[in-house]
Amino acid sequence: MKLGRGLIVSCQARADNPLHGPQFMGAMALAARDGGAIAIRANGPEDIAAVKAAGLPVIGIHKVFSEAYPVYITPDFAAAEAIVAAGAEIVALDCTERPRQGEAPSILVRRIREELGAEVFADISTFDEGLRAADWGATYLATTLSGYTAATEPRPSGPDLALLEALAGKSGLPVVAEGRYNTPALVRQGFEAGAHAVVVGTMITNPREITRRFVAEGLPA
Numbered sequence: 001m002k003l004g005r006g007l008i009v010s011c012q013a014r015a016d017n018p019l020h021g022p023q024f025m026g027a028m029a030l031a032a033r034d035g036g037a038i039a040i041r042a043n044g045p046e047d048i049a050a051v052k053a054a055g056l057p058v059i060g061i062h063k064v065f066s067e068a069y070p071v072y073i074t075p076d077f078a079a080a081e082a083i084v085a086a087g088a089e090i091v092a093l094d095c096t097e098r099p100r101q102g103e104a105p106s107i108l109v110r111r112i113r114e115e116l117g118a119e120v121f122a123d124i125s126t127f128d129e130g131l132r133a134a135d136w137g138a139t140y141l142a143t144t145l146s147g148y149t150a151a152t153e154p155r156p157s158g159p160d161l162a163l164l165e166a167l168a169g170k171s172g173l174p175v176v177a178e179g180r181y182n183t184p185a186l187v188r189q190g191f192e193a194g195a196h197a198v199v200v201g202t203m204i205t206n207p208r209e210i211t212r213r214f215v216a217e218g219l220p221a
């Protein structure tokens with residue numbers, strides 16, 4: 001197992017974000033490492049190659065958006081291959097029940113482990129999806145997509161601690177808490193609910209969203 005227990009920082013910025021690009025994400029990863037992060041989650045080969053400089057394990061994802069299918073987190077084998085080539089030792093992929101093009105996630109889990117020699121970080125949204133991914137041979141389960149699939153909408157403002165706790169007790173795999181862990185207190189609650197590790201993204205690496213929150217919640221009416 002490549003992931004220790006601790007805080008994982010997701011360093012991602014979409015194309016419309018002023019911090020988009022490997023130079024910024026590489027610097028974010030160094031800052032996260034210096035602050036005590038034990039691993040980095042990053043998107044796409046260029047950012048992954050850049051965050052490797054922090055010397056931490058990298059959970060790579062490859063977001064590929066399509067008009068036809070809702071699955072966008074590492075939707076096929078080619079996407080996984082590209083991020084492993086860039087240095088990701090762990091591949092996060094969508095293991096939800098939603099429709100997708102091409103190979104089923106059960107096949108992708110096996111191929112990523114056997115052909116690429118990488119660990120698989122299964123991003124799921126429900127308890128049943130978590131158990132399925134465990135059966136397929138995923139290395140880790142993560143609650144990343146709870147609140148982001150039709151089955152789990154409407155999205156609550158806080159994280160899905162109930163899903164985390166249920167999977168931590170039943171799946172037999174290390175379960176990673178991810179999605180809306182926006183305060184240190186919530187991170188602690190994640191560990192208390194059985195998380196092996198907790199991923200924080202927006203609230204550490206997205207100054208635009210952090211600023212929006214201060215403006216929305218902090219300014220006088």
Ligand SMILES: CC(=O)N[C@H](C=O)[C@@H](O)[C@H](O)[C@H](O)COP(=O)(O)O
Nearest residue numbers: 010144148178179180181200201202
């Ligand atoms: C649903 C989805 O696409 N989540 C993405 C997965 O990589 C990222 O946009 C999130 O920032 C990440 O999961 C961390 O979560 P938060 O930013 O809430 O700490």
